[in-house]
Amino acid sequence: MGKLRTITRRSFMVGSAAVAGGVLFGTYEVVRPRPNPLHPPEGTVLNPWIIVDQRGVTVIVPRAEMGQGVMTTLAALAAEELEMPLETLRIEHGPPAQVYANEALLIGRNYDDVTPTGLADTLSRAVPRIFGLQITGGSSSTVDAFNKMRDAGGAAREVLKLAASHILRVNVSDITPAGGMMMAKDGRRLTYAELAEQAALLTVPKVPRLKKRKDWQVLGKSLIRVDQVPKATGTAIYGIDTVLPDMRFATVKISPRLGGEMTSFNPAPAETMPGVEKVISLGNGFAVVANNTWLAMQAAEAVEVNWGPAPYPDSTDGLFAQIEKAFDDKPNITPRELGDMSGEMPVSANYKAPFLAHATMEPMNATALYTGEALEIWAGNQVPMMLQSQCAAAVDLKPEQVTVHTPFLGGGYGRRLVPDYAVLAAKVAREMPGIPVKTTWSREEDMRHDQYRPGALARMSARLENGRIAALSADLASPSVMRGMVRDVTGFDVTPPGDLMLTEGAGNQPYAIENLSVRGFAADLALPVGSWRSVGSSQNAFFWDSFIDELAHEAGADPLAFRLAHIRPEHAPSADVLEKVGEMSDWGNTPAGRARGVAFCHSFGTPVAEVVEVADEDGDIRITNVWIAADPGIALDPANVESQLFGGAIFGLSAALWGEITVEDGMIYEENFPDYELLRMHTVPRFIVELLESGDRPTGVGEPGTPPAAPALANALFALTGKRARELPLSKTFSFVS
Amino acid sequence: MSYSITVNGTVHEVDLPGDVPLLWVLRDALGLTGTKYGCGVAACGACTVHVGGEAIRSCQLALEDVDAPVTTIEGIGDPAVMALIQKAWVDLDVAQCGYCQSGQIMQASELLANNPNPTDEDIDYAMQGNICRCGSYTRVRAAIRLVASMMNRG
Numbered sequence: 001m002g003k004l005r006t007i008t009r010r011s012f013m014v015g016s017a018a019v020a021g022g023v024l025f026g027t028y029e030v031v032r033p034r035p036n037p038l039h040p041p042e043g044t045v046l047n048p049w050i051i052v053d054q055r056g057v058t059v060i061v062p063r064a065e066m067g068q069g070v071m072t073t074l075a076a077l078a079a080e081e082l083e084m085p086l087e088t089l090r091i092e093h094g095p096p097a098q099v100y101a102n103e104a105l106l107i108g109r110n111y112d113d114v115t116p117t118g119l120a121d122t123l124s125r126a127v128p129r130i131f132g133l134q135i136t137g138g139s140s141s142t143v144d145a146f147n148k149m150r151d152a153g154g155a156a157r158e159v160l161k162l163a164a165s166h167i168l169r170v171n172v173s174d175i176t177p178a179g180g181m182m183m184a185k186d187g188r189r190l191t192y193a194e195l196a197e198q199a200a201l202l203t204v205p206k207v208p209r210l211k212k213r214k215d216w217q218v219l220g221k222s223l224i225r226v227d228q229v230p231k232a233t234g235t236a237i238y239g240i241d242t243v244l245p246d247m248r249f250a251t252v253k254i255s256p257r258l259g260g261e262m263t264s265f266n267p268a269p270a271e272t273m274p275g276v277e278k279v280i281s282l283g284n285g286f287a288v289v290a291n292n293t294w295l296a297m298q299a300a301e302a303v304e305v306n307w308g309p310a311p312y313p314d315s316t317d318g319l320f321a322q323i324e325k326a327f328d329d330k331p332n333i334t335p336r337e338l339g340d341m342s343g344e345m346p347v348s349a350n351y352k353a354p355f356l357a358h359a360t361m362e363p364m365n366a367t368a369l370y371t372g373e374a375l376e377i378w379a380g381n382q383v384p385m386m387l388q389s390q391c392a393a394a395v396d397l398k399p400e401q402v403t404v405h406t407p408f409l410g411g412g413y414g415r416r417l418v419p420d421y422a423v424l425a426a427k428v429a430r431e432m433p434g435i436p437v438k439t440t441w442s443r444e445e446d447m448r449h450d451q452y453r454p455g456a457l458a459r460m461s462a463r464l465e466n467g468r469i470a471a472l473s474a475d476l477a478s479p480s481v482m483r484g485m486v487r488d489v490t491g492f493d494v495t496p497p498g499d500l501m502l503t504e505g506a507g508n509q510p511y512a513i514e515n516l517s518v519r520g521f522a523a524d525l526a527l528p529v530g531s532w533r534s535v536g537s538s539q540n541a542f543f544w545d546s547f548i549d550e551l552a553h554e555a556g557a558d559p560l561a562f563r564l565a566h567i568r569p570e571h572a573p574s575a576d577v578l579e580k581v582g583e584m585s586d587w588g589n590t591p592a593g594r595a596r597g598v599a600f601c602h603s604f605g606t607p608v609a610e611v612v613e614v615a616d617e618d619g620d621i622r623i624t625n626v627w628i629a630a631d632p633g634i635a636l637d638p639a640n641v642e643s644q645l646f647g648g649a650i651f652g653l654s655a656a657l658w659g660e661i662t663v664e665d666g667m668i669y670e671e672n673f674p675d676y677e678l679l680r681m682h683t684v685p686r687f688i689v690e691l692l693e694s695g696d697r698p699t700g701v702g703e704p705g706t707p708p709a710a711p712a713l714a715n716a717l718f719a720l721t722g723k724r725a726r727e728l729p730l731s732k733t734f735s736f737v738s
Numbered sequence: 739m740s741y742s743i744t745v746n747g748t749v750h751e752v753d754l755p756g757d758v759p760l761l762w763v764l765r766d767a768l769g770l771t772g773t774k775y776g777c778g779v780a781a782c783g784a785c786t787v788h789v790g791g792e793a794i795r796s797c798q799l800a801l802e803d804v805d806a807p808v809t810t811i812e813g814i815g816d817p818a819v820m821a822l823i824q825k826a827w828v829d830l831d832v833a834q835c836g837y838c839q840s841g842q843i844m845q846a847s848e849l850l851a852n853n854p855n856p857t858d859e860d861i862d863y864a865m866q867g868n869i870c871r872c873g874s875y876t877r878v879r880a881a882i883r884l885v886a887s888m889m890n891r892g
Contacts, residue, residue, distance in 0.1 A: 066835055068834070224828060224829070227833065228827070228828040228831060228832070229820070232820065232825075232827040232833065233772070233811065233815060233820060234772020234773070234811030235816070237771070238774075240771075241771035243771065249766055275754070275755070291754075291766075292754060292767065293765070293766055293775070294759055294761075294766075295755070297778075360837075361774070361776050361782070361869065361870075409835060410774070411871050411872065413871075440775070442778065443776065443777045643872075643877070646873060647834055647872045647873040647874065648873075649873070650872075651871075672778075672781060673777050673781040678871065679873070679875070680867075680868075681861065681862055681865035681866050682866040684873070684875040686876070
């Protein structure tokens with residue numbers, strides 16, 4: 001990746017010289033012309049998703065490959081229409097560009113959202129472009145790409161067909177694509193590469209006819225991902241693996257009181273240490289540049305430094321007291337306000353969820369080369385355009401002077417939506433002009449300088465009548481994740497009204513409840529918070545579904561049947577996954593010595609139901625089995641969807657068991673994996689996943705596996721012990737096998 | 739001071755202080771980036787390599803203490819000619835982000851070298867030091883079983 005410039009130059013030069021042409025294929029509506037990052041020849045209808053040249057066919061996948069398989073699935077969408085085997089395609093990430101904005105980001109995907117049409121549709125797609133939201137997030141990459149990539153592939157196929165008919169002098173209807181070639185009836189054939197030059201002279205069809213689902217050869221099948229070979233052989237290049245000639249190695253230490261000042265700084269003890277070249281003050285911290293990363297990290301420990309106070313309460317309790325205060329303000333958002341809430345609410349419970357770190361396996365890092373007129377930066381990231389503009393601003397350049405390369409990400413989960421680590425690397429590089437510098441955070445720096453999943457509180461109450469929920473109220477408080485996003489995109493530091501992330505996972509669930517209130521309260525807190533796999537649903541599904549479970553037990557009903565009774569009338573696909581998971585797990589027939597809990601959440605367009613089974617092993621509890629049923633509309637690559645779902649559930653279970661970020665003296669206490677335990681080979685349960693496909697388009701899969709995991713586990717623990725845990729992590733209440 | 743170490747069959751002279759961990763010699767001095775930095779405290783297993791045939795955390799072994807030949811993920815196979823274990827990882831679509839997989843594979847290959855037919859408990863014991871944040875564990879286990887079945891078939 002990052003080689004696109006070479007291709008670009010060649011395609012452009014060769015194309016404009018009309019010697020041995022390259023062609024870029026373009027389709028679908030363009031509301032207004034956007035700058036094309038591939039600098040196509042003037043006047044040609046082009047789109048930058050597919051390039052055909054002498055080397056064959058290159059597909060641009062302008063989303064970050066962070067483990068979710070996007071590189072494979074997006075390329076497969078194009079391959080299907082191109083009638084090419086996936087493995088014959090070249091795949092490039094592509095540069096930052098408005099044209100690659102994620103137009104699915106703002107499209108509502110609640111079960112009861114109406115698909116936008118007309119102006120609303122145009123606007124929801126235009127806003128991500130206007131703000132340069134080339135974002136890999138929100139479980140939306142395939143949602144956005146489903147038509148785009150197929151249209152591009154289909155258009156390319158049609159033009160190549162036409163080119164073949166011109167060259168072979170036969171009717172276009174006598175040309176058939178097969179295996180990356182165009183064949184005439186008489187058996188003559190031309191490869192796509194051979195057709196590129198002729199194709200460059202032809203007009204691209206506006207609306208190509210797409211293949212029917214029953215004719216798919218590539219989509220709907222479990223593929224071996226294109227990144228498996230490099231990842232099994234150590235040859236996949238992640239950001240941290242960037243190697244440049246004469247490169248130096250740096251690390252940073254930024255105030256451990258996040259947002260606080262560096263009040264004194266004496267670099268002298270570090271400057272004479274082995275390998276050290278330079279110690280650089282960054283205002284709120286410093287960097288050490290050396291000839292080896294470890295030597296830089298050692299020297300960073302030797303710098304004498306004092307840190308000022310934190311701009312937020314300096315203890316975990318203080319932070320939660322401030323979150324609690326948000327309930328005194330008026331709600332930021334009220335996604336549900338139905339019926340009459342004035343009656344008595346005899347069942348009530350308060351819930352609490354901690355701050356959490358992302359803890360990607362690859363610590364934050366970026367490599368940068370600053371020359372005075374330009375900055376070139378290599379950084380795994382989920383936001384290339386934002387990274388480009390923030391790095392440009394940090395070193396007083398214009399965005400167009402900054403070249404961004406996006407290598408593989410060693411995990412994202414939302415962390416790399418905030419390019420703070422690239423900005424620091426750019427600042428370090430500016431102090432070493434002409435010399436490439438790789439700036440790597442220590443694990444400790446990474447864990448202590450995250451954009452944390454917000455701590456959150458819930459006040460739940462309800463009234464049961466005739467075994468059903470007659471009224472339910474959910475008040476949910478946490479710092480606003482949207483606030484940071486708005487700040488990154490617009491520069492304004494305000495909590496926007498109507499932050500859906502405060503209530504998602506609770507305020508958008510398909511329950512038929514006549515009297516219902518769900519309100520979100522935004523806490524004003526300066527501790528950085530951000531998107532953590534499934535965002536608001538990660539805590540709200542725990543609050544909502546645990547409380548539903550409490551109501552089921554209060555009503556004396558079977559927990560699964562109780563949920564179905566409320567969900568079936570509201571949303572059939574959601575009820576179907578619940579029934580499916582019951583069938584898969586043989587719900588109601590739990591083996592002796594074990595206990596089970598069920599949970600459900602509709603998130604990112606996908607209903608997911610999970611059953612978690614636990615067992616007591618001599619006083620310590622083990623998670624033995626997990627069943628997952630999900631309906632992603634269409635499963636474009638079923639084995640990959642399965643990976644995402646059980647991976648998402650493991651992410652949620654690890655956090656539910658042990659995950660907690662706490663603050664002491666204004667500093668994050670947890671600093672490495674021994675303080676932040678995760679499921680491992682000997683503690684991970686067995687998973688059984690089944691997919692329903694009720695839709696005509698794919699919905700999200702990267703995140704929806706996470707939300708039901710914590711409540712399903714908590715509900716299972718209640719079934720096992722009779723004890724209801726209303727606070728995460730569950731290790732505060734129970735002892736687990738570890 | 740210069741140290742001489744053998745990595746993947748090649749002898750390298752390394753001019754770094756003797757207390758630099760092998761991990762950072764491999765990555766920064768020799769450009770062998772397949773071995774990953776994850777935690778620096780032997781808690782995640784991402785940096786696992788073989789020294790004298792034994793799987794160790796390279797973040798904990800000082801350059802001056804490297805007393806046997808080192809094998810890294812790059813040394814057991816390459817994309818053109820993959821080792822059996824690497825092929826199994828590919829065939830079962832194990833990796834998600836993949837960052838931990840070099841370490842998983844090096845740890846698993848030591849297990850299989852010493853125990854060609856590991857039980858679930860053997861796999862649990864051998865692999866519990868290797869974290870996968872994406873949660874690929876069940877497929878790692880399946881890949882280890884696949885290699886074992888291929889080895890036992892001869």
